[in-house]
Ligand code: SF4
C-alpha cells in the first residue's frame with residue numbers, strides 16, 4: 048500500500064519509496080517490475096524461475112518493506128505506526144504561547160495591533176509561568192522522556208520576555224535534575240530579536256529561531272507592517288544578521304496569490320546576504336484566510352466571526368513544515384517556491400516528509416497564556432476547544448474537546464493512499480475550519496505527488 052515509484056528517464060532507472068519504512072531505492076526497471084509480477088503474475092517469481100540477482104533483489108525489497116505478506120499486514124503496520132507515534136515518550140514537546148499580543152498589524156491576521164486587540168489579549172503572568180513549570184515537571188516525572196522541546200510562540204512571544212527567561216531557567220533546572228536534554232526554540236516575527244536575548248538563552252538550550260519574512264522588502268512591508276504602516280523588513284533582516292552565527296535561524300514566509308511572485312526576489316536577496324550560509328532552513332507556506340475567501344486564498348483561519356487558529360500564521364505545529372495548504376493553486380505554487388529555494392542552495396522541506404504533525408502526538412502540548420491546554424497551536428483561537436488546563440480543572444466542555452482529539456484519525460477516510468504515513472489525512476485545523484469536521488481529510492495529494500518527483504530526481508543526482 049505504501050510503495051511509490053518514479054521513473055527516471057535520464058538513467059532509465061526507477062526511484063522506489065516506501066512511505067511507511069521511509070526506504071528509498073534507485074533500481075533498474077526489471078527490479079521494479081518484480082513488484083508488478085508479484086501481484087500480476089505470482090508464479091513468475093517462484094524461486095526456481097528467478098536468477099540470483101532477482102532473488103537477492105526480492106530479499107532487499109522485503110527487508111525494506113516493499114514486499115509484505117498481504118494488505119492486512121500493511122493495515123496492521125499502519126495502525127501500529129500511528130499508535131507508536133502517538134504514544135512515543137522519547138520526546139515531550141511543549142509550545143508555550145507567552146502572550147496573544149502582537150506588535151504587528153498584518154492584515155491577514157485577526158490578532159495583532161488592530162483596534163484594542165492587544166489591550167485585552169492574554170499575556171502569561173510570572174505566577175502562571177511558575178505553575179506551568181510545575182506542570183511540566185509533573186509530566187517529566189510521569190513520562191521520563193529523553194528530551195524536552197520547549198517552543199515559545201504567540202502572538203509575538205518576545206513581547207513577554209520575563210516569561211521566556213523564567214520558563215527557560217526553570218526548564219533547564221528541571222531537566223538537569225532529571226538528566227533530560229532541553230531544546231528551546233522561538234517562533235517570532237523577528238522585530239524584537241537581539242543578540243543579548245540570544246546570548247542569554249543559548250546557555251539554556253536555545254537551538255533555533257524561526258523568523259517570518261512575507262516576500263521581498265516591499266511586499267513584506269505591506270503584508271507585515273506596524274500599526275502606523277511603517278515597514279519592518281529592514282529591522283528584521285538586521286536582527287537576523289546579528290544572531291545568525293549564534294543560533295540556527297530558519298526563515299519562514301506566508302504567501303498568497305498577490306504576494307507569491309515576490310518570493311524569488313526575497314530568495315535572491317537572502318542569497319546575497321553575508322548570513323545566507325548560516326540559515327538552517329528556508330520554507331514558505333500559504334497564508335490562511337477565512338472560509339468565505341476566494342478560491343486562491345487559503346481558507347484555514349477564520350479572521351472575522353470565528354477566530355480559530357489563534358496563533359500567528361508562522362506554523363509552530365509541525366516545526367515550520369505545516370501542511371496547511373489547500374487548493375491546486377497553492378499546491379503548484381508551493382512546489383514552485385520549493386524548487387526556487389533549492390535552486391539557490393538553501394535547505395528546505397522536501398514536501399514529502401511533512402508529517403504526521405504534532406497533533407497526532409499525545410505528549411506534544413500547546414499551552415495558552417492563561418494555562419489552558421490545546422491539541423495544537425492551530426486550535427488556540429477557540430477557547431472552547433481547549434483540552435484541559437495546567438491546574439487540572441475538569442470542566443465537561445474541555446473533557447469533551449479532549450475526547451474529540453483523542454480519536455483524531457482522518458486517514459481512516461483515505462482508502463489506500465500511499466501518503467498516509469507522511470500526511471495522516473492533512474491538517475486537522477483545516478479540516479475543522481473548511482469542512483466542519485476535523486476527522487475528514489484535507490487532501491493535497493497533487494502536492495505530495497509533485498514533491499515525490501522532485502525527491503526522486505534529487506536522490507538520483509545525489510547517487
Ligand atoms: S493540525 Fe494543522 S495547525 Fe495543527 S499542528 Fe497539525 S498541521 Fe499544524
Ligand code: SF4
Pocket residue numbers: 458460461464465466467470471472473488489490491492495
Ligand atoms: S489527505 Fe489525501 S494525500 Fe493525505 S493521506 Fe489522505 S488521500 Fe492521501
